[in-house]
Amino acid sequence: MSNRKNWKEHKGTVLHSVDSFDVIDCNTCGFKHIIPIPSEDELREIYKHDYHVKDKPLMLEHQLEDKEWLESVNDARLATLEKILGSTGKFIDIGSGNGFLLGQAQKRGWTVKGIEPSDKAAEYSCSQGLDVTCSVFDKECADSLELFDVVHLGDVMEHVPSPKDILDLCNQVLRPGGLIAVSVPNEYTPIQKILTEDMDVRPWWVAPPHHLNYFDKESLEGLLSRTGFTPCHSDVSFPMELFLLMGKNYLDDPSLGRECHAMRKELELKLTKSGNKDFLDKLYGCFAEVGMGRTVLVIAQKNSEKE
Numbered sequence: 001m002s003n004r005k006n007w008k009e010h011k012g013t014v015l016h017s018v019d020s021f022d023v024i025d026c027n028t029c030g031f032k033h034i035i036p037i038p039s040e041d042e043l044r045e046i047y048k049h050d051y052h053v054k055d056k057p058l059m060l061e062h063q064l065e066d067k068e069w070l071e072s073v074n075d076a077r078l079a080t081l082e083k084i085l086g087s088t089g090k091f092i093d094i095g096s097g098n099g100f101l102l103g104q105a106q107k108r109g110w111t112v113k114g115i116e117p118s119d120k121a122a123e124y125s126c127s128q129g130l131d132v133t134c135s136v137f138d139k140e141c142a143d144s145l146e147l148f149d150v151v152h153l154g155d156v157m158e159h160v161p162s163p164k165d166i167l168d169l170c171n172q173v174l175r176p177g178g179l180i181a182v183s184v185p186n187e188y189t190p191i192q193k194i195l196t197e198d199m200d201v202r203p204w205w206v207a208p209p210h211h212l213n214y215f216d217k218e219s220l221e222g223l224l225s226r227t228g229f230t231p232c233h234s235d236v237s238f239p240m241e242l243f244l245l246m247g248k249n250y251l252d253d254p255s256l257g258r259e260c261h262a263m264r265k266e267l268e269l270k271l272t273k274s275g276n277k278d279f280l281d282k283l284y285g286c287f288a289e290v291g292m293g294r295t296v297l298v299i300a301q302k303n304s305e306k307e
């Protein structure tokens with residue numbers, strides 16, 4: 001029996017209900033999201049004061065601890081962009097966090113700019129010599145910006161009330177032929193379904209109001225295609241929920257989560273440092289083929305004329 005719900009123009013089958021929110025597979029939007037959708041004002045407050053301070057108190061410490069691995073992941077992403085674009089150029093990171101990606105892009109010869117809503121993260125980035133503005137990425141912010149060759153959106157789309165509006169603004173600040181790189185958590189994966197439907201594990205990834213939207217490769221590519229972009233590359237990160245199937249229940253144990261994360265880092269660094277990055281990419285490509293991967297990255301090119 002399918003349980004369908006409507007909220008404003010959004011309608012679809014209810015997949016999960018957590019607190020006072022339902023996740024629907026929205027027919028209108030073409031991706032899964034919660035209803036009701038919180039207002040911009042409610043979200044602004046959450047991110048300005050809460051996110052890095054309350055919900056992610058160790059984020060900076062963890063990033064410093066993960067430095068070598070993060071650099072390896074970021075370098076691979078920047079190298080992919082440089083390969084498609086044929087050069088470096090002007091790079092903007094929307095939701096630039098502590099500025100790690102921007103710092104590395106700058107080192108590789110990109111001209112960089114960051115937009116970050118968290119005041120603490122923006123302050124930290126500026127203290128590292130980066131050009132980062134503390135702001136939400138809205139119409140006013142986009143209007144104040146010049147044109148870029150690459151727009152990067154990492155871990156943003158799951159948090160915003162209207163992903164389509166954000167992509168429209170990204171389109172506005174991109175030159176024709178420029179690239180957009182979007183990474184999101186990959187949700188409602190086959191393993192998540194097995195764990196929740198056959199093994200009584202709670203749907204841990206459903207996290208309103210911080211996570212409003214739940215994408216996979218297909219729904220993200222679909223949304224990009226409907227927003228004036230042509231997808232040209234995708235890859236995924238290690239499917240962390242494999243650890244849950246291997247008996248490592250990190251969901252309620254952050255230290256076990258760090259341990260699993262350390263194992264994934266070791267796998268990737270070992271293969272990369274020993275000259276086997278191509279094999280690593282092939283392996284993760286196989287994960288992607290069966291819908292696996294903790295996060296999915298899609299790179300898409302701005303169409304020369306908006307359809």
Ligand SMILES: [Zn+2]
Binds near residue numbers: 009027029033
């Ligand atoms: Zn919708």
